[in-house]
Amino acid sequence: MEQPAISDYGFLSDCRSGALVSRDGSIDWWCPDRFDGSAIFARVLGPQAGHFRLAPVGAGGPGHRVERSYHRDTLVLRTVHHTPDGSVAVTDALAAEIGARAHQLGMDSPGVLIRVVEGLRGRVRMALDYVPRPAHGLLTPYLHEQPDGSVLATAGPVVLVLGCNGPPLKAGRDRVYQEFEVSGGQVVGFDLAYGEAYGKPPVRLDPLTTLAETIQAWEAYRETHKYPGRFPELVRPSATVLTGLTYARSGAIAAAATTSLPEQLGGERNYDYRYSWLRDFSMTLRALWVAACPHEASRLFAWVTRSIGRIGDRPVPVVFGLEGERDLTEHECPHLAGYAGTGPVRIGNDAWCQRQLDVPGEIMTSVWRLRDYLGNTFDEELREMVLGLTEQVASTWQLPDRGMWETRDEERHYLSSKVNCWVALDRAVKLADRLGERADPRRWAAIRDEIRETVLREGWNDRIGAFTGAFGSTELDASALFLPVVHFLPAGEPRMRATIAVIERDLSTEDGLIRRWNTDPAGFLLCSFWLVECLVMTGEQQRAEALFQRMAGYANDVGLFSEQIDLTTGAQLGNTPQALSHIGLINAAWRLTDPRAF
Template identity: 45%
Template sequence: MSSLPIAAHALLSDRHSAALVTTGGSIDWLCCPRFDSPSVFGRLLDPGAGHWSISPAGEYTGTRRYLDRTLVLETTFRTATGAVSVTDALTMGPDNHGHELGRGVPHLLIRSVTGLTGQTDMNVSYQPRPEYGLLRPLLSHVDGGVTARGGAEWLVLSSPVPLDLADSTATARFTLRAGETVRFSMHRSTLEAKPARIWSPDELADRLAATVAAWRSWSDLHQNYDGPWRDLVRHSGRVLQALTFQPTGAIVAAATTSLPEQPGGARNWDYRYSWVRDASFTMEALWVAACPDEANDFFAFLTTAAAGAVGEGTPLQIMFGVGGEHDLTERTLPHLSGWRDSRPVRAGNDAWRQEQIDVYGELLGAAHRLADQITDMDDDMRGFLVALADAAARRWRQPDQGIWEVRGEPRHFVYSKVMCWVALDRAVKLADRLHAGDRVAAWTAAKEEIRRAVLRDGWSDSAGAFTQYPGSGTLDASNLMMAIVGFLPAGDPRMLATIEAIADRLTDERGLVYRYRTEDGVDGLTGGEGTFLLCTFWLAHALAMAGQPERAREVFARAAGYANDVGLLAEEVDPDTGELLGNFPQAFSHLGLINAAWAIQQAEQRR
């Protein structure tokens, strides 16, 4: 059983794929060549699914950090006899500039080990297990390293120390003295490549330096937020950048699959895909955390991925593969035990079959916010955005699965109706840019009809708040967005009442916010879940807009305090233990942090 806390992991990314590194120096998760590829190292989900560890042979203590303005990880180990640092990176191209972060990547993972003081005995354990641990590859010595062949994979490990091979695992022990550096690397080669490509120490040093320079160039050129929690906001912007698939502009919801919403539970989903909703929110957050040159790539990706899919009888698909794939059929991986025995482990996500009418508003909201950055709006993109607005006007009356992707019966979720209003409101504002002046009257009429319906049917006198769907008494944190998107002023009495109801009745004893109460049974799933960090940041955001920045700061600090030692957030927090839960790191949580910090800054400036 894999039981290491989720918070014990740090992220590496080359904007094609992602790895997770533990506090003990083990890479326990790596999918390549894409975020959604089968894992090569998967110990995160099962002890036998592969890892690559480099750590002291005896007892040690460790600390870690990202190098300034990068996602290059440095872990320092201290033992009774000496200290060493391990620097880990998935590399960027050596000729990258900031706007080209991630181009030309050979899927090269570098691990550079430097002696700091005294001398330290180090252990290496390299156990690749492709296909989510199904394969035990053939390991063979080559000059300067080891190759691993199995299935479609040929992995090449460059090693400056001799390795012993047994049971599809390579191991070594070596001693490192102060001032000495050894550099390891692994890359995914092709089956036709002969001889195996071994990287020299000097080449690895150059590639590592180029990767540090690439991250810093992007951060310096693009990140200009200087408000409260500046470092945390800018770091979150880098995390969102790291979760972007550079070849297409797709943004994944998280780097992992099947990390649970409740330990031992079955709410375990694959988040390594691009949700229209998540990506749209992320683009808006990047507007705050960075200058989003990525806007053109993202909208071009969606225009292509969804081409022809927003017609009279066809709803917009809510998510795509990072290459634009539509079929994301879900399957279970029964050979994996799951993190803390949380089964099933899943690959794929059947939510792609759902209809969620909120996506029209999220996309048009992002297009409106980023209008100045979308410099390549051609006729195809205009037609796509116009079709989204028309679909919102046509579909807003129908039930759907909602923002939380319930697997129960479709309902008339208030949030979904509000986001259809957003779609039409933003389309009217973009009408000149969309060459759609002839549609403004119809869009305006539909927008006002939605507004009347939500104000009439979404409010519950008995709950004293807007509720999840008409006739229900269930509170839903997504209704905080009514203020954030401008459907109602945050100071409106009904909005204030909803904010207070959520703050009072939809929080745990730590003051963190649930999405909704799972015991109400609306989502069609068994078991419970943790509190949602995104929803807690929404509460901070709404409080700031309501003119209560002091309370907003308290709520923000409460949520941000759950970031791990290298500033990463998962999806949820266990209400009993305070541990991070869910897929990691979670784009939703980081974009909520960014937007809430910005809202607090704006509220304080107004005051």
């Protein structure tokens, strides 16, 4: 079987876990317990690692055509298959809890995958191929037919029940393969329920009732979010994706639903993105504020403050597990070949133990953004966090680190890290009157100004005519585009304007895809959306708008972005759906709406 393109996958979510379903009807990724848990289907990373396909017999052959769309403002995916014998729709969803509405979505998700087949025209022969392989493909379960026509699968810590409201299911040795016919007007529903061998058992749900409830839950959720800006047809779906990547129990947002989808085919930058990054925090909070509502922003902020805990001598990690776990020690899965044979497949992410000096700036920016909601006097925990982060920056800003892109070679004095140190102290000075008697704004301001002078002196390269990625380096880095976004320099300041021009000249493709650095093999969507914001801030509104529309065109047929775009083919690369890409779109759309925003 040919590996589907990354853009061939749609995304399902119950705000606890995420699944990927291909255009040909195969669920090739699902971690039912939580986003960063263990997969029961992982064929996206290895051909033998499990899948659940539901499609017409002979799908992909002559006369077969597929149309897909989400029910508006939901992550309920409807795939219509047109065949020579007729047409059939398959609607896929991860079930919401019965009766859940608005912000209740995902708080107690039942862990059930719903698949409903509806005959539209003619008579279509369908094939069900259910191959569960828990533990990222390491386990092959026993399958047992049940008196009610369902099939029980047991292996290790996992229990699964596949049910149907139609004919009884027949179990093979290690899979269920079954063909059945659907006529126009006929509906057949399937429910796949996840449970724990030594804990909560699977919960069987009626597929048709549950599908209707899930659609209503999503629609009610999105109705509470009013986006007043331009490009709502693009922003609202991206906001829905951010909601879908939210782990409702804590409020954390996963950077992506997947692990190890490669940034370059044949490369080695295949990382686990199913965690929540503090580096993305202020950008994420900004996007939530614009396109969602204060509820999501306040829950994310509360999760961050709880996860950080009391500030000590250790640097705050750049990434946490979705319930605030710190130790995300990375390991490889040699039994998985990787997407399109591109390994290694990694579980965990060793970025958690890197020194990342930019983290406090992200948090302090968010505190400043929420200041009117946090009150004129901060409570003890918030005050201690802000004071701890500020003093940590004051004492460590001169150290090298791994930088925004989490390099795994030597530490350097990265421009973006130093600028975020400036941001942290700048916001601390502005917040000093809320921090009590231990606030020291005069000293903080002096260090802030020293950082600024250092960045302007050491970060600028006369020969290149631009700010470069690290002090003393001649290598461009697109992260310099975020300097105006955080108000370090105005976009129209001569050196900043020159840097934007050089990045456009040397890191941009003809249609505006921006690479992060000179040797980066792909365009990084977030950087292109940063360029949109910079162009708006330099008064080039028309160019910014044209670039925004071109970048939006890289979404797949159901509006999803991965992390990067292949420069030659335009294919999506990297983990998907990627929160940062959708965040970049939302923030750029708002900048186009209000150039003075933020």
